[in-house]
Amino acid sequence: MSFEFPDLPYGFDALEPHIDARTMEIHWDKHHRAYFTKFTGAIDGTDLAGKSLEQIFAAISKAPGAVRNNGGGYYNHLLFWNSMGPNGGGSPSGSLGSAIESTFGTLDKFKDEFSNAGANRFGSGFAWLIVKDGKLAITSTPNQDNPLMDVADAKGEPILALDVWEHAYYLKYQNRRPDYIQAWWNTVDWKRVAERFEKAMG
Numbered sequence: 080m081s082f083e084f085p086d087l088p089y090g091f092d093a094l095e096p097h098i099d100a101r102t103m104e105i106h107w108d109k110h111h112r113a114y115f116t117k118f119t120g121a122i123d124g125t126d127l128a129g130k131s132l133e134q135i136f137a138a139i140s141k142a143p144g145a146v147r148n149n150g151g152g153y154y155n156h157l158l159f160w161n162s163m164g165p166n167g168g169g170s171p172s173g174s175l176g177s178a179i180e181s182t183f184g185t186l187d188k189f190k191d192e193f194s195n196a197g198a199n200r201f202g203s204g205f206a207w208l209i210v211k212d213g214k215l216a217i218t219s220t221p222n223q224d225n226p227l228m229d230v231a232d233a234k235g236e237p238i239l240a241l242d243v244w245e246h247a248y249y250l251k252y253q254n255r256r257p258d259y260i261q262a263w264w265n266t267v268d269w270k271r272v273a274e275r276f277e278k279a280m281g
């Protein structure tokens with residue numbers, strides 16, 4: 080497969096005031112681009128170059144560390160950008176809204192549990208909402224791992240991603256990760272999340 084580095088689906092300032100434009104610009108243009116460049120460099124000329132991300136992640140325990148870290152970083156940020164959008168927040172409707180209520184009780188209980196997964200991830204990593212065996216679950220991974228990887232504690236199809244690396248929030252929130260997470264809910268693009276949910280449910 081040939082991999083691409085797409086533009087952000089919105090402007091750097093589109094998530095203000097919750098996520099500031101400077102953070103978005105550095106995060107996308109420096110951090111994400113570096114993961115992409117290093118990932119494509121690490122698989123260039125190897126057997127992995129012909130595989131999909133899903134295939135690579137399914138056997139990531141056998142791949143070099145550079146592929147795990149940078150391939151994860153490439154994919155995880157694509158999902159993170161596409162978990163957010165201008166005019167985000169509010170509530171998911173339709174089948175995703177119903178599934179969240181039947182799995183977690185209420186949307187607020189889901190948000191608390193997901194926020195805790197991000198806040199309690201020691202060091203750097205991501206919080207995820209995944210679909211596993213037709214059911215929703217919350218999980219988190221360290222570094223640039225993700226739930227598609229064979230090394231993940233909880234495997235499944237990710238539909239919502241939250242980056243809790245310091246580079247995602249430090250300029251505006253410094254050490255206050257819980258404040259960043261609370262503000263981040265105002266950026267969540269539930270329509271995109273619902274589309275991934277319906278696809279994952281088949």
Ligand code: MN
Nearest residue numbers: 110242244247
């Ligand atoms: Mn990041």
